Amino acid sequence: MSPKTTEKIAFNVLRAMAALIVLALAIVIGEIAIKGIPALNWEFISEAPRKGMTAGGIFPAIVGTMILVAGTIMLALPIGVMTSIYLVEYARESWLTRLIRLAVVNLAGVPSVVFGLFGLGFFVLYLEMGVSILAGSLTLALMTLPVIITTSEEALRTVPNGYREASLALGATKLQTILFIVLPNALPGILTGAILGVARAAGETAPILLTAAAFFLPHLPKTIFDQVMALPYHLYVIATQVPNADPKIPYGTAMILLMIVLGLNMIAVVLRSYFRRMRKV
Amino acid sequence: MIPTGEHTGNGIISIPRESLKKGESKKREAWYITEKLVEVMLFASAFIGVLTVFMIFIFLFKEAVPLLLNDASLATLGMKNWYPISDPPTFGLLPLIAGSVIVTAGAIVISVPLGVGAAIYLSMVAGPTVREILKPTIEVLAGIPSVVLGFFGLAVLAPEIKSLFDIPTGLTALTGALTLALMALPTIASISEDAISAVPGRYMEAALSMGSTRWQAIVTVIVPAALSGITASIMLGIGRAIGETMTVLMVTGNAGLLPDSMLVPVRTMTATIAAEMGEVARGSQHYHALFIVGAVLFAMTLAINLIADFIRHRMKEVE
Numbered sequence: 001m002s003p004k005t006t007e008k009i010a011f012n013v014l015r016a017m018a019a020l021i022v023l024a025l026a027i028v029i030g031e032i033a034i035k036g037i038p039a040l041n042w043e044f045i046s047e048a049p050r051k052g053m054t055a056g057g058i059f060p061a062i063v064g065t066m067i068l069v070a071g072t073i074m075l076a077l078p079i080g081v082m083t084s085i086y087l088v089e090y091a092r093e094s095w096l097t098r099l100i101r102l103a104v105v106n107l108a109g110v111p112s113v114v115f116g117l118f119g120l121g122f123f124v125l126y127l128e129m130g131v132s133i134l135a136g137s138l139t140l141a142l143m144t145l146p147v148i149i150t151t152s153e154e155a156l157r158t159v160p161n162g163y164r165e166a167s168l169a170l171g172a173t174k175l176q177t178i179l180f181i182v183l184p185n186a187l188p189g190i191l192t193g194a195i196l197g198v199a200r201a202a203g204e205t206a207p208i209l210l211t212a213a214a215f216f217l218p219h220l221p222k223t224i225f226d227q228v229m230a231l232p233y234h235l236y237v238i239a240t241q242v243p244n245a246d247p248k249i250p251y252g253t254a255m256i257l258l259m260i261v262l263g264l265n266m267i268a269v270v271l272r273s274y275f276r277r278m279r280k281v
Numbered sequence: 282m283i284p285t286g287e288h289t290g291n292g293i294i295s296i297p298r299e300s301l302k303k304g305e306s307k308k309r310e311a312w313y314i315t316e317k318l319v320e321v322m323l324f325a326s327a328f329i330g331v332l333t334v335f336m337i338f339i340f341l342f343k344e345a346v347p348l349l350l351n352d353a354s355l356a357t358l359g360m361k362n363w364y365p366i367s368d369p370p371t372f373g374l375l376p377l378i379a380g381s382v383i384v385t386a387g388a389i390v391i392s393v394p395l396g397v398g399a400a401i402y403l404s405m406v407a408g409p410t411v412r413e414i415l416k417p418t419i420e421v422l423a424g425i426p427s428v429v430l431g432f433f434g435l436a437v438l439a440p441e442i443k444s445l446f447d448i449p450t451g452l453t454a455l456t457g458a459l460t461l462a463l464m465a466l467p468t469i470a471s472i473s474e475d476a477i478s479a480v481p482g483r484y485m486e487a488a489l490s491m492g493s494t495r496w497q498a499i500v501t502v503i504v505p506a507a508l509s510g511i512t513a514s515i516m517l518g519i520g521r522a523i524g525e526t527m528t529v530l531m532v533t534g535n536a537g538l539l540p541d542s543m544l545v546p547v548r549t550m551t552a553t554i555a556a557e558m559g560e561v562a563r564g565s566q567h568y569h570a571l572f573i574v575g576a577v578l579f580a581m582t583l584a585i586n587l588i589a590d591f592i593r594h595r596m597k598e599v600e
Contacts, residue, residue, distance in 0.1 A: 007496035011406050017398035018407070021470075022418050024463060028425065028433050082326035090320055091327070102590070103331040109517070109586035110337065110579065111524025112427075113551045117575040120558065121340045142333050149330070175316045203426025206526040206551070210558050232428040232527070239432045240531060250436070254429050265424040269417070 029258070036255025039248035045256065049249075053216060053242050058253050063220055064228035065202055065260075068212060071137030071224070072144055072201040077194050079141075080148030087149075088156040089178055108146035112206040115143045119211040134224045136212020143207055144197040151196060155189020156182060188275035192268045199264035203257065205232040231257045341576040348372070348569035358573070363537035363548065365557065365567045372570040374577065376539045380454070380547035381578075383540050384529055385522040387458025388465050392522075393515055395462075396469030400511075403470075404477040405485075405499055423467035431531035434460040439532060448544055452534030455543040460528045465518035472517060476510020477503060509592050516589035520582050526551040550578045 043057055050056035083104075091097040119139030129135040159182050167177040183190075205213075214227035215237060221228045235253045238245050348354050353369065360373030403415055438459060439451030480503050488498035504511070534546025535556060554571050561568045 003494045003497055007494040010496045011402075014398050014402040014406055017395050018402045018411070018415055021395060021399055021422070021466065022415065025418050025422050028430065028463070029421075031433060031437055032429065079326045079329055082323050083330060086320075086323035086327040090323060100327050100331055102587075103334045105590050106334055106583055106586050107330055109520050109524070109582050109589075110334075111526065111551060111582055113524070113526040113554050114337065114341070114575050114579050114582075117554060117558065117572065118337045118340055121344055121572070122336065125563065126340075145330060145333075173312055173316055175312070175319055199424060203424075203428070205426070205428045206555055209555055232426055235428050235432055236527060236531065239435055250432060254432050257426055258429055261426055262421060262424055265420065269420065 032251060032254050032258060035247075036251040036258075039252030040255060044252055048218065049216065053238060053245060053249075055246055055249075058231070058234060058249075058256065060217055060220055061229040061231045061234040061253070062256065064213075065231040067133055067221065067228060068136050068140060068208065068230055069198050069202050071133060072140040073194060073198050075137060075141035076144040076148055076197060076201075080145050080193070080197070081152050081190055083145075083149050084152035084156055085178060085183075088153055089174070089182070104146050104149050107142070108150070110143075112143060112204055113209075115139055116207040116210040118142075119207060124211055130225060131210075131212060131214075131227050132225045133212055133221060133228055136208045136228070136230075137224075139207045139211045140201045140204060143204065144201050147197045147200055148193050151193025152186070152190045155186040155193065158189060159185045188271060188278075192272045192275075195264050195268040195271070199261050199268070202264070203232055203261045205230075205236055208233060209236075231260070337579065341572055341579055344572035345569060345576045347564075348566055348573055351566060354566045354570065361539050363553065365570060370566060370570075372566070372573070373537075374574065376537050377548055377550045377553055377574060378577070379539055380533070381523055381549040381551070383454050383543065383547060384457040384461060384533060384549055385519060387454060387543060388461035388522045389515070389519055391458065391462035392465040392469055392518060396466050396514070396518065397473050397511060399466075399470045400473035400477055400514075401499060401504070403474050405495070405503065419467045419470050422463060423471070425463075426527075427464065427525055428527040428531070430460050430463055431528040434528060434532035446544055450534055450546060452532055452546050453544050454533060454540055454547045457529045457533035457547070457549070458543065460532055461522045461525055464525055464528065465522045468521050469514045469518040472514035473507070473511045476507040476514065479510065480506045509595055513589045513592040516585050516592065520585040520589065523585070524551060524578065524582050526555050530555050550574050554578075 045057060045062060046059050047057035048060050049058065083100075087097070087100065091100070116139065119135055119142075123129050123135035123138050124131055127135075129138075163181050163185060164177055167181045168174070172180070208230055212228060213230050213233035217227065217229050231253060235250060235257060238250045238253060354372060357369075357371040358374050360371050361375055362371055362373045363376050364371045364373075399415065399419070403412055407415065434456055435452075439456050441451070442448075442453060442456050443451030484502050484506060485495075485498055488502045489495070493501070529549045530552040533549060533552065535548045535552055536546040537548045537553075538545075540547045554574055557567070558571055561571060
């Protein structure tokens, strides 16, 4: 076989592999969209589950996920951004800096269920928060932290050094330079990271399984010490533990969850490419 | 306020002393203190990450130790079955570790060729239009929540596998491996692509000028040059697959026995924690046993991530 023929065959195999990936994604999303979209209507997203969750809507789960995610981002964003400012603007190469970086890398790799286990052991039991919105948000925040740190770091690094030098040359202090020059320029990137973090937190089940999620609640939570229903956990419960549920319900729930998470991802991607283009101009 | 100076004979601007007023220097001092305070605060936030990893470590082991001190339970850890609620309970870790390993291995066997293949295709073969489709596809795949993939596996894949192999249940290690492959794929593809794209263009040009075809250049020059990055991506893919919880919990059938093929139900470490932690009495042997499972899982993923990080750094040094 001539090298040219081998190349042709090899490239076609690669092409087929790439096509297979696109096909797999199309099947997963197609299946859920085809059976999920017909389930969506106003009643489904605005009412609570009825008849032992075999009928009705998923309103409390949607609200619960929003509350959890809001709490998560309120906790994770400041800490994440501050960490990345420290790493980019202040940290010198030392064993301490390496330790911090190593911790961030490892935190990103810790399995979500281990976060859940830690959240249960530390927040729920040791700090006596109970299974609550607070404990769940804290657990999710720790899990989201690496996403926000990495993207913010990248955003801060794309701010040209000339900006910093110009600001310092004009007599601004380091902090003034960071606050008035670096941060505003890095804001779009940081925002992208925050949205990606929100998307990740909204779709996670294992960390809230043990720290925040309720099987069924007839009413919405009143304080941050209450349990909540959440979309991913609700999907898990409906799919595995309510055998006689209307099949439309899990598909509809999966569809809503997909729409939220992928919608957020898409916003992040669009924002990122928009701001990249702006920077080039 | 900017002090105004006047030229002295030798061209140096001398600043009149009185223009550096007392208030001015106090303001400066206040800024200086703020600067230092903020730096300390920033450092404290950065240290939260370190603290968290440390605390996870401490808490997992603190809650695991009581079982290690109980001789009767400790002796069961090496056994071949996980029957935590029988009397006396057996906490054999082997079937759980075997379950995690078999599902992860299956997922990796599927996702490595596909992921690396897609990465090579994306960075070396595909035209801009194809790239515009494939890259977002991989990003979307990475964004699908694990519970949604688990639901897909449960509702669609499991019945297919059941009828295809004519077995009593479709909830098997294979079903888990297939869904997990979808989760590991984006990690492998995107990090491999970064590594391949980072190989300098002159490598390809040199190989082509020696008369090789593009494919020969890819196999003999480009992939070897990017090998450490590709290896790191595979390690991270393994880490992702072994730590994945909801998908395997929903599709692998959760039988606590040593698996003898891909077509039997298995129980992974992650699924065990997720399924049993909610119902266990705090402080019981079972409770502590689940923390041991968590500690083993944590140690495994930590090792995998450290190795991946090490490989990636070595790759950067080579460049």
